[in-house]
Amino acid sequence: MPQETKPKKSFFNFDISIGGTGLAEKALLAKYLAVMQQSGLTITESLDIIEETARGRMKKIITVINKSVASGNSLADSFGRFPKVFSGIFISAVFAGENSGTLAENLQHLSDQLQKEKELSSKIKGAMLYPIVVLIAAFILGMGMSFIILPKIIPLFEGLKTELPFTTRALISFSHFVANNTIGLVVGIILGVIALLAILKAKFSRPVTNWLLLKIPVVKGISVNTNLARFSRTLGTLLKSGLNIDEALEITSQTVSNYYYQKAFREIGERVSKGSRLAASLDDYKKLFPKMVTRMVMVGEQSGNLEGTLIYLAEFYEVEVDNATKNLSTAIEPILLLLIGLVVGFLALSIITPIYNITGNIHR
Structure with a gap:
């Protein structure tokens, strides 16, 4: 069995073993690279340490990246070999840091951004867990009643020589339908669930499903605040990392999840590239961006501290998502x-x- 690298763990005073490729693992990777850069280690020395302690798929990815850097490629280009693992914001922040000499700072900003994104995703998933569990439990109980309990009770009612109420007659009809079409119903339910999930994930359905997320009262607040938090956090992090506003907006459009926010950011990016102010461009999408956002961005642009203003907005909307x-x-x-x-x-x-x-009737 492979031996654990005890000295390296004690040198940095934390466990740097990384296995998966989720947000948490990528946040740790950026964090550890930042710490090692601040400690004076070279990129190759840092990657050597992480490669030795990484596990699973991440170990294979770090091995390829390490060899790429050792052969003369930049760290950003090496990360770019895995576009499905490392997003545009990850690669761009590393690229800007390498070119500006602020790689350690950019990696720290990137780690913070990824950690906040992980917390945001966890809160949303946690909020949806309860209703999903209740609906699944109710569905299973309903199927159990339909396929197991009702077939045993219905014959009793059918043998009664009395006028049955409407609800009982409807229940008997439903029970007969289920008994006569059991296989078809089971297959239909399975295929229906698969088809529904496929439709929800398909690109052609996104304009409809994302529009509903922005309109349904129960989830509207979560959807809007989540996209605003991601927009503010991502754009602020990229600007703080040294990217210009055009590049930052292009990457930001890829990080928000809602179709209409993505479309808005692409159009806003085109306007800003032609000389428009970001606040003025945001103000044309009043249904997506509240007045507070446009006014805060305007203040940030005028004061020359746009990235700081955006980070403040991100923290504000992350709290709103938490409350929602x-x-x-x-x-x-x-x-x-x-x-x-x-x-x-x-x-x-x-x-x-x-x-x-x-x-x-018996008592009578």
Whole structure:
């Protein structure tokens, strides 16, 4: 078995083993490279240390990058060999740092940005977990009722020589439909879920799904604030790393997730490249950018501290996302309870009402 590199861990006083290629792992990679650069190590020495302690896919990637740098390529070009792993902001920040002599600072800014992005993604996923789990549980219980419990109860009702209420007759019809089309229903549900997921991921559906995310009251706040936080954090980090506004806006358009924000940033980038002010360009998209954003950007441009203003905006909207995700479960819970209550109430009426009628006739 391979031996652990104890001396290197004690030298930097932390565990630098990296395995995956997610946001957290890339943030650690940037952080450790920054620390090693500040410690006076060369790029190749830093990559040697990380290569020895990395694991899994990241180890293979670092090995290729290390060989590329050792053969004379720049660090940015070496990272650029893995465009599916390292985003435009990662490569551009490294490129700007190498050319300006501020690589350690840029790597630190990059690490902070990636860590904030990881926290943002975790908050959104955590907020969506509760409603998804409840809906899946309700779906499984519904299928269990349809395929297992109802077929055993329905014959009892069919044998009753009494007028059945509408809800019970509807339940009997539904049970017969399920019994006669069990295989078709199971296959249809599976294919339907697969088709729905494929459609949601397809590019042609993005204008519709992203428009809904900006309009549905429950998720609108999270969607808007998330995109504004990513825009502010990414653009501020790139400007702080030394990129010009044109390059920074082009990369920013690739980091936001919403179709309409991406389209807006591409158009804004074209205007800015022709001499327009960023604040004035943002102001033409009032539905996407609140007045506070445009005014803060205007102040940043006039004061010459645009990157600092953008970082402040990013922190503000990250707090807004945090608050919105905490309130999401509270907002969705009554809706879920109402839907489940309607289903349970329908089943209770369908099953209890005929039994109550029979017991009433017996007493008479």
